Amino acid sequence: MRKQFYLLLLALLLLPLAAAAPDEAIGRVTKVVDGDTIDVQLQSHNSLISEDTIRVRLADVDSPEMSTLQGPPAKAYTTKWLQSAQVSLDLDDQTGKDAYGRWVAVVYLQKPNGTLENFNRMLVEAYQACVWDFSNNEFNPADWWGGQIPAVCIKEESTAPATRPAVSSSNGPFVGSSKSNKYHYTSCQWAQKIKASNLITFSSSAEARAAGYVPCKICNPP
Ligand SMILES: [Ca+2]
Ligand SMILES: [Ca+2]
Ligand SMILES: [Ca+2]
Ligand SMILES: [Zn+2]
Incomplete structure (x- = not known):
């Protein structure tokens, strides 16, 4: 009886946490592709997803490509925090997957004490990614900092590779x-x-x- 009472109490205490957690998908990171791209083996997910393991592109941020000098340090940072880590994903409800078949998402790192940390934001604050806010998804990076993106690194949406004009390297x-x-x-x-x-x-x-x-x-x- 007493045990049941405590279980009920625990459930009640966890209820607000559970409601606030982005639980569209929960899983474990099996691979870090580069600073802003990971593979996640899912333990649970909503009906949008049919796969067990998905490739995830972190929404509205951009880490340097692996072919650049800054690529490997960004990958190392993401690996340090996310390799084999338990994560919750807020999947983009507007576009879902991007043109490369990757799910666009904000990745929440589950800390041992149960709190969730927005890893997209961590990546920017660690100078391993720029904010690159695409208007076609549900996310607004300003929300991650309470309304104001800090002056770290901000890319304009119009600099997307498809539309960037060719410029000479000098x-x-x-x-x-x-x-x-x-x-x-x-x-x-x-x-x-x-x-x-x-x-x-x-x-x-x-x-x-x-x-x-x-x-x-x-x-x-x-
Ligand atoms: Ca990138
Ligand atoms: Ca969502
Ligand atoms: Ca956005
Ligand atoms: Zn330099």
Whole structure:
């Protein structure tokens, strides 16, 4: 009798938590493909999904590709936190899968104490991804920070590869800090650490060099 009472009490205590948790799908991460893409073996999911293991593209963020210098560190960060971890997925109700068959989702990491951490947000705060807000999904990244995206790294939706105009590699924009003499690709991990108040933008490498700046040895701009 007493045991049942405590079980009931526990269930009542957990009820609000369960209601708040995005439980459209719950599973374990079996593979980290790169910083913003993972495979999840599902333990439970709603009727939208028919597969047992799905590939998930983190919604509204973009980590550097593996072919770039910043790709492996981003993958290492995601691996550190998510490999074999238990996650809850808030799947995008508007588009579901993207053009590559990956489920678009916000990934919530289940901490040992039961709390859920928005991993999409963690990735941005760790400088391993830019915010890249697509309007075709249900998510608004500003919500992750209580209404205001911090000045970390924000990509415009219009810079999507399909619509980005071809530019010569010597064209910018490049960025530098008023506190140093290096200039970077905007995607460089060091560029992303420059405080907004110190940020200088150059439209070309010629302009950066004319201002006395030299190429960063990490991202190696022209
Ligand atoms: Ca990416
Ligand atoms: Ca959803
Ligand atoms: Ca969005
Ligand atoms: Zn750089």
